[in-house]
Amino acid sequence: MTTTQEAVTAAERCTPEFRRDPHTVYAQLRDAAPVCPMRPPHGNETYLITRYEDARAALSDPRLSKDMYGAMDAYRRIFGDSSVALDDNMLNSDAPKHTRLRRLVSSAFTARRVEALRPKIQDIVRGLLDEFPAREPFDLLPAFAFPLPIIVICDLLGVPPQERARMQNLSSTVARSGFDEEAKRAQQKAEEDLHAYFSELIAAKRKRPGDDLLSALTAVRDDDGGLTGNELVSTAFLLMFAGHKTTAYLIGNAVHHLLSHPGQLRAVRENGELMRAAVEELVRYDGSVESATFRYATDDVEYGGTRIPKGALVQIALSSANRDPLKFDAPNELNVTRPGNAQDAHLGFGHGSHYCLGAPLARLVTQLALTALFDRFPRMALADPRAQARWLEVPFPAFRGLAELPVVLDR
Template sequence: MTSVDDPATAAEQCTPAFRRDPYPVYGLLRETAPVCPIRPRHGIETYLITRYEDARAALSDPRLSKDMYGAMDSYRRIFGDSSVALDDHMLNSDPPKHTRLRKLVSSGFTPRRVEALRPRIQGVVNTLLDEAPTREPVDLLAVFAFPLPIIVICELLGVPEADRAKVQGWSTTVAQTGFSKESKLAQQRAEESLYAYFSEVIGDKRERPGEDLLSALIEARDENGTLTEHEMISTAFLLMFAGHKTTAYLIGNAVHQLLTHPDQLRAVREDPELIGPAVEELLRYDGSVETATFRYATEDLDIAGTRIPRGALVQIALNSANRDPLKFDAPDRFDVTRPGNAQSAHLGFGHGIHYCLGASLARLETQLALTALFERFPKIAPADPAREASWLEVPFPAFRGLTELPVILDPGP
């Protein structure tokens, strides 16, 4: 990454070089402009927070609202009118609404409920690896990292197996963050398709409930009147969207980093007890959620000496905060034996009332995926070691993930 004199310009450099390695730019911003005004393509005044302590405080600051309906003009300028239908959920709300919505969903993601899914997740992992080609180059994202979480979250929600491919396709289109007319139109059509689909599925489950999370949400709504139809559809979309992309990219990033740090992979293989700490270190070192979702200032406020005016948007660079040397020793070193108290301090799943509801599930899926992959294929290697990794390119990063991960699972002798 070339040096940049203007921090605001640095924050906008979402070029392939920046996507490949944004961390030098984040380091520059932490040193020179830790709360940096940036000029995103949506044209709305936005500030980027890059230091750990500022980020952690901002994630739980009630003056930074997540209620995008309270910032409707800004919201519509960024995401378009059609997004509103799918975004009336807990991620885009403040208390007391957030408290009500999260309480209704949280029972499906308790540590005990997630642990009960272990046998089924392990079975999915085994099946996907059984079916993957082993002696020829294969995109591990396509055959393993993406199918695993989409299968798990669809089963949890109660989405029929026959519908999973089209639901994943619509979700992928919605995740695109282009600002062109064509991109916006494709997003609108996908959002409308998802809304119609979940409306139909929820109607079917009202007639024929099952042992799934959507049926449980319907029961909670019908008995207590605390979840509207609109909120139910939006919540289904949120769980589907958040439940597969972030974990898929995390698994991809994890495999990439372990393959490019063979000493760390060797340490995990020699001590299987390190798999849990390794996942935490991967979340810290190169997490799949690069920046937290938008917040906006409900009043004028100061963060680290920078005045943020009322109505401005705020983005929190989680991956930058997780590389802050004021918080982590040698933060740019990938170390699966890093002390546990340092690993657990990362902001990979956020902080405060919006801490990721599915964190336990994402951890379990990633641990089981990595354990099985490296145990079954001890010689796994990049298909083309000289080829640079290809990272997502977006107008401003939300996800950090690979576009593909070509490997040979079993290169032979």
């Protein structure tokens, strides 16, 4: 790709070429069209923001609304009617509703509750490592990266163990949502099943609460009351869906890149204290959330010298912002000892009032997963280091994750 128009076309169509290497396209866009008008398949006027400073400002700009109910026509065209009932949560709302919902959820989803999960997460990780297939090579994603976060989030929410596989399958169906009628029908059915399941589970928790997050959420109250029934269902879905997919893809991406950069892996293995910083660098370098969820302009706004008209949708390319050379030195290099790599430097978990509430849990799970994996299997390697990685092809460039991760444990 040599011209801006070619870069724009690749970004719009999410071609396999773009999925394999979005960073080259994003670099071209940052230089030539940092606020890029797009014509995505859903037909709504959309603008893509790619530079770090613009992205950081846009993530906390009150003129860019997260209340998709306010953009209902556009919302329905993109996601369909069935999504509305599951999106009555803090991710898809503005102040004052967002403030109320986040306060209520955060009062139950505390740092203490997350840290208390450490021994249990370590046990889950060890159990999964014990069950690795004897036959090699094997795909690390279904063996480790996918089941780990679904077990953790289901345990946190109070979802019974026998329902984990179902939750993973339904979540995967929603994540694969597309624009053809068959994909829309599958998505609608999965969303209806999830709504029904969480409604029943929450009703059971009200009658017989346990030591889990859903029970705590049914009990939280403030001066304005507690979560409504639909807010509870939608919040449960949000925590399960976001907590599973983003962490699963992050673990897969992280393992792939550490195995592809043996010097960086060696540095982490020789100094365990580096793992915390390494996870932050891996989120910056190739995190699992490529673009923030949709916003829409409630008024005309201007970014990067480009006018975004009222009513237009806005996508913020976090992956692009995190590779912006105006913010990060040598941004295309993976460097686990990167100076000044503070946890708030990259935008992998967002910024502002919508900063990811589950970031501490995602960090903890990823740190424990990588530490245990490479301690147990120090000679783990990619099954074919010369093979080109196969990345997910998705209708929205929201998630960034591998389609497979073939490995051998002892090369």
